[in-house]
Each structure stands twice: as structure tokens, then as C-alpha cells.
Amino acid sequence: MVDGHYSLELERITCRFASRDDPGMPYVAVAEASLAVRAGEFVAVVGPTGCGKSTLLNVAAGLLAPSSGAVRVHGEPLVGINRKAGYMFQADALMPWRSALANVTAGLEFRGIEAGEARAQGQAWLQRVGLGGFGARYPHQLSGGMRKRVALAQMLALDPEILLMDEPFSALDVQTRQLMENELLALWSANRKSVIFITHDLEEAISLSDRVIVLSAGPGTHPIGEFVIDLPRPRDVAEIRLTPRFVALHTRIWHAMKDEVMKAYAAQYAPLPEGA
Amino acid sequence: MKVRYAQLLLLFALLLGWGLLTDPRVPAFYFDNPDKAAFFFGEPLKVLGRLANWFVGGEIYPHLWVTLLETLLAFVLGTVGGIAMGLWLGLAPTAAAILDPYIKALNAMPRVILAPIFMVWFGLGMASKVALGITLVFFIVFFNVYQGVREVSPAVLANARMLGASQRQLLRHVYMPSALSWVFASLHNSVGLAFVGAVVGEYLGSAEGVGYLIHQAEGVFDINTVIAGILLLTLFALVLDGAVGWIESRLMVWQPHAGDTTQL
Ligand SMILES: Nc1ncnc2c1ncn2[C@@H]1O[C@H](COP(=O)(O)OP(=O)(O)OP(=O)(O)O)[C@@H](O)[C@H]1O
Numbered sequence: 001m002v003d004g005h006y007s008l009e010l011e012r013i014t015c016r017f018a019s020r021d022d023p024g025m026p027y028v029a030v031a032e033a034s035l036a037v038r039a040g041e042f043v044a045v046v047g048p049t050g051c052g053k054s055t056l057l058n059v060a061a062g063l064l065a066p067s068s069g070a071v072r073v074h075g076e077p078l079v080g081i082n083r084k085a086g087y088m089f090q091a092d093a094l095m096p097w098r099s100a101l102a103n104v105t106a107g108l109e110f111r112g113i114e115a116g117e118a119r120a121q122g123q124a125w126l127q128r129v130g131l132g133g134f135g136a137r138y139p140h141q142l143s144g145g146m147r148k149r150v151a152l153a154q155m156l157a158l159d160p161e162i163l164l165m166d167e168p169f170s171a172l173d174v175q176t177r178q179l180m181e182n183e184l185l186a187l188w189s190a191n192r193k194s195v196i197f198i199t200h201d202l203e204e205a206i207s208l209s210d211r212v213i214v215l216s217a218g219p220g221t222h223p224i225g226e227f228v229i230d231l232p233r234p235r236d237v238a239e240i241r242l243t244p245r246f247v248a249l250h251t252r253i254w255h256a257m258k259d260e261v262m263k264a265y266a267a268q269y270a271p272l273p274e275g276a
Numbered sequence: 277m278k279v280r281y282a283q284l285l286l287l288f289a290l291l292l293g294w295g296l297l298t299d300p301r302v303p304a305f306y307f308d309n310p311d312k313a314a315f316f317f318g319e320p321l322k323v324l325g326r327l328a329n330w331f332v333g334g335e336i337y338p339h340l341w342v343t344l345l346e347t348l349l350a351f352v353l354g355t356v357g358g359i360a361m362g363l364w365l366g367l368a369p370t371a372a373a374i375l376d377p378y379i380k381a382l383n384a385m386p387r388v389i390l391a392p393i394f395m396v397w398f399g400l401g402m403a404s405k406v407a408l409g410i411t412l413v414f415f416i417v418f419f420n421v422y423q424g425v426r427e428v429s430p431a432v433l434a435n436a437r438m439l440g441a442s443q444r445q446l447l448r449h450v451y452m453p454s455a456l457s458w459v460f461a462s463l464h465n466s467v468g469l470a471f472v473g474a475v476v477g478e479y480l481g482s483a484e485g486v487g488y489l490i491h492q493a494e495g496v497f498d499i500n501t502v503i504a505g506i507l508l509l510t511l512f513a514l515v516l517d518g519a520v521g522w523i524e525s526r527l528m529v530w531q532p533h534a535g536d537t538t539q540l
């Protein structure tokens with residue numbers, strides 16, 4: 001299953017952002033964070049909101065150069081964009097001027113694959129995410145959930161070795177979300193890729209992954225715990241939540257997270273001044 | 277459709293009001309003599325007659341051709357230049373920072389003032405009018421493209437890069453389409469300004485064009501001909517604006533519209 005070879009390593013990553021109010025005092029979003037993903041491993045990263053999950057993923061994608069630290073892909077230092085990775089963004093990132101199908105084929109087109117061939121592959125991917133009949137629609141004509149599925153197809157169409165997914169399903173309703181999660185697991189088991197899956201939903205993290213990494217609250221975010229998820233596969237994300245093993249894991253990880261969530265909460269929602 | 281009828285009705289009402297108020301047979305109630313209203317405001321029937329004369333007699337065609345050609349040249353060249361410059365500065369922050377105050381100054385300058393200079397440089401022919409039109413159109417388009425390039429959604433941009441787009445492909449598949457909606461917003465303004473460039477140029481000095489005709493008529497206080505010229509230019513500006521709108525609706529199908537749902 002999973003061998004010892006790391007397909008993606010982040011080593012002692014620190015990200016400082018210049019703060020607008022006080023340029024002399026940069027905001028340290030991520031400090032000395034290390035994490036690694038083995039080939040074919042599904043890693044979920046959880047952490048309180050604003051802790052730096054997207055920042056870490058941008059570093060892994062090569063979109064953001066860390067202030068210090070190293071990124072390695074298959075042991076090689078990463079230069080520029082991570083060509084081995086596909087990225088599913090937290091925000092809507094489809095090209096609004098391209099139809100759903102043209103969005104899915106965009107990456108193939110950029111790679112110079114012949115148009116007819118690209119269309120056929122794109123159509124097949126749309127079918128696989130349940131949008132076979134919606135290829136001609138523009139993003140604004142699709143629902144939020146449909147757009148997420150187009151984004152998934154767009155990423156998978158390039159068959160990347162590493163999948164970076166930033167809260168891909170958090171905007172969906174529970175039913176659609178579980179459908180998509182099962183779909184993702186099915187696609188992933190058919191063709192094992194290394195996955196970093198970011199979520200703030202611990203249940204989602206446990207039900208999908210091989211390993212859950214818990215991040216501390218910011219500033220100075222870094223991993224504070226790692227939990228191997230030894231639930232059997234294939235899994236059904238809805239059913240697995242009811243098993244005693246799942247509940248035990250959930251309790252353990254939640255316990256580790258609770259303090260961090262409270263910390264993040266306290267930092268972001270400072271008490272109102274007296275009399276307000 | 278009701279709106280269309282109301283619009284036509286309003287047009288008739290305006291023409292009728294204009295006609296009645298300027299008819300010499302109607303007693304004057306503001307001016308001291310019934311002919312004065314017609315002297316200042318023209319008479320709709322005579323204006324129409326003038327227009328008919330122009331087209332039937334064929335006198336207008338060379339002038340109209342000159343004005344339209346100047347307008348189209350200014351429009352196309354100004355737009356192309358504005359897009360190119362907007363893309364370049366939008367993508368080259370250092371150059372943009374250096375040129376920023378100059379661009380602001382050029383834009384703030386009332387550029388119609390350049391007309392006499394262009395006459396000296398390019399003579400009284402078409403070139404000076406086209407040059408004036410270009411300076412007017414260029415900045416409108418340039419600022420919109422510049423803005424459009426800088427407002428490209430960072431998520432869309434990052435996504436395209438992750439999908440493997442090269443620098444050129446980013447330009448072609450992200451920056452240009454994103455800037456295009458801004459371009460079209462500016463083109464409607466530009467059409468009018470291209471006409472302004474042509475007509476003001478002709479008005480200030482030339483031997484042909486609709487602006488020249490208007491200038492001539494004004495010299496002999498032939499207000500009907502002046503108004504006929506203005507109407508003619510308005511009509512052609514509307515046609516050109518319609519053409520821009522038509523191209524826009526073809527190219528911008530991907531844009532959401534406010535009233536997208538169809539009613540039963
Ligand atoms: N370009 C930037 N400039 C300044 N600060 C930034 C920048 N990008 C992120 N930050 C800060 O870094 C921190 C981490 O941001 P990030 O987007 O990584 O959080 P997150 O964990 O993904 O949050 P969420 O779960 O809400 O998506 C935040 O406090 C944010 O304000």
C-alpha cells in the first residue's frame with residue numbers, strides 16, 4: 001500500500017506576512033511547520049480557522065515562497081510551480097469565461113493536447129463527477145456544488161500525482177458532501193495519489209484519510225499532533241462514522257484539538273469593551 | 277414593447293413641440309418677432325428637408341465618408357493602442373509605477389486642446405482628426421484594460437498557473453478575457469469620443485467632413501443645416517454603438533446578467 005517514499009515534504013516552513021498596520025512587525029502565520037506525505041497516502045490537515053492551512057498548501061503548490069524552510073517533491077527541492085500537483089482551491093477558481101467543459105479541458109489545452117482528444121477526456125471527467133449534461137454551461141449558470149465538482153474534474157483531468165485540496169466540500173450540504181467524499185475515495189482507491197486534504201471538519205478528516213495532522217492555532221502555526229487512522233478500506237463515509245473505532249479516534253483527536261480551537265477563538269473574537 | 281411605443285410617442289411629442297414653437301405662423305410669446313424662434317432653434321421640417329436634400333442630391337456622401345472614416349480609424353487605433361498599453365502596464369508593475377504620474381497628468385489634461393497642435397503637426401487633412409480621436413479613445417480604453425488586468429481574480433490566476441499555463445497562455449486565457457469585459461464597458465464611451473475627435477477637428481480646420489459642413493452653415497447662420505448635421509452624427513454614433521453592443525453580446529455570453537431567469 002504505502003511505501004516509505006515521500007512524494008511531498010514540507011520542512012520547517014515559516015511564513016511571515018508584512019502587516020499593513022505595522023510594517024516593522026510582520027505577522028508570522030506559520031512557524032517551523034514540517035509535514036510529509038508518502039506516495040499514495042491520504043493525509044488530512046485540520047486546524048482552526050485562520051491558522052494557516054491555505055498558506056501551507058500554497059507553499060506546497062509552489063504558489064507562495066516560504067520565508068524560510070524547504071519544500072521537496074520526490075526528494076527534489078521545489079522550484080517555481082509544483083508541476084506534479086493539482087490544486088483544488090478554497091475559493092471559486094474556475095475561469096468564468098469558459099464553459100464547464102472548457103474549464104475541465106483547460107489544463108490539457110495548456111499542455112498542447114489536441115482539442116478533440118482533450119474534449120473527449122474532459123467530457124469523460126464531467127461524466128465521472130455527475131455533470132455529463134452540463135458541459136456547455138458557464139460557471140455562473142452552475143450551483144456552488146456543481147462548480148466544486150467541475151473544479152474537481154478540472155484538477156483530476158491532468159492526472160496529477162499529488163492532490164492538494166483546500167476545504168473542497170465545505171460549501172456543500174451534508175448529503176451532497178458525503179456523495180462527493182465517497183466519490184473521491186472511489187477515484188482515489190482506483191488510482192492512488194498522494195493527497196493533502198484540508199478541512200476544518202474533524203469527522204470528514206477521519207473518515208477520508210490515512211493520517212490526520214492537527215495544526216495549532218495561529219500565529220506561529222505548526223503541527224501539534226499526528227494520528228494514524230487505521231479504519232479499514234474501502235470506506236463509506238456515512239457508515240464509518242458510526243463504528244466504535246471511529247468514535248474512539250474522534251474523541252482522541254478532538255481532545256487534542258479543543259485547546260487550539262479555544263485559543264483561536266479567543267484570539268479572533270476579543271471580548272467586546274464594557275458597555276458595548 | 278410598451279416601452280417602445282412610449283419612446284416613439286415621446287419622439288413625436290418632442291418633434292411636434294419643436295415644430296409648433298418654431299413655426300413662424302405661430303405668434304411669438306417669448307421673442308419679439310415670430311421668426312426669431314426659427315432663427316435660433318431651426319424648424320424640424322426644414323431640417324428633414326435638408327437631410328433629404330443631402331442624401332438625394334448626393335452632396336453629403338463624401339463628407340460623411342470622411343467623418344466616418346476618421347471616427348472608425350480613431351476608434352480602432354485608439355482601442356488597439358489602449359488594450360496593448362493597458363495589458364503591458366497592467367503586467368509590468370515597475371513600468372506602471374514609473375509612468376503613473378505622467379499617465380495621470382495626460383488623463384487629467386483636457387485633451388481637446390491638442391487639436392491645434394495636431395493641425396500643425398499633421399496638417400488639415402484626416403490625420404490630425406484621427407490623432408485627436410485616438411488621444412480621446414486611447415485613455416478611456418487604456419484605463420479600463422489596466423484596471424481589468426489588475427483586478428484579475430487571484431484565485432483564477434493561481435488556478436490557471438497550477439493547470440500549467442505558461443506566461444503567454446496566462447495572457448491569452450486569463451488576462452485578456454478578464455480585461456475584455458472592462459474593454460467593452462469603455463467602448464461605448466469611446467464611440468462617442470471618436471466622433472468628438474473627428475468633428476471637433478473638422479470644425480477647427482478642414483475642407484471636408486460633417487464637422488466642416490456644420491462650421492460652414494454656422495458661418496451663414498443656417499441653423500437648420502447645423503441641426504441636420506448634428507442629427508446625422510447622432511444617428512451614426514448610435515449605429516456604431518449598436519454594433520459594439522452586438523459584438524459584446526456575442527463575445528460576452530459568459531457574463532451573468534441581472535435578469536437571467538425567464539418568466540412564464
Ligand atoms: N497575503 C497575506 N497577507 C497578510 N496576511 C495573510 C496573507 N495570507 C494569509 N494571511 C494571514 O495568515 C493567516 C493564515 O491564513 P490562511 O488563509 O492560511 O488561513 P486558513 O487556515 O486557510 O483559514 P480558513 O480555515 O479560514 O480558510 C491568517 O491570519 C491570514 O490573515
Ligand SMILES: [Mg+2]
Binds near residue numbers: 053054055090166
Ligand atoms: Mg483557508
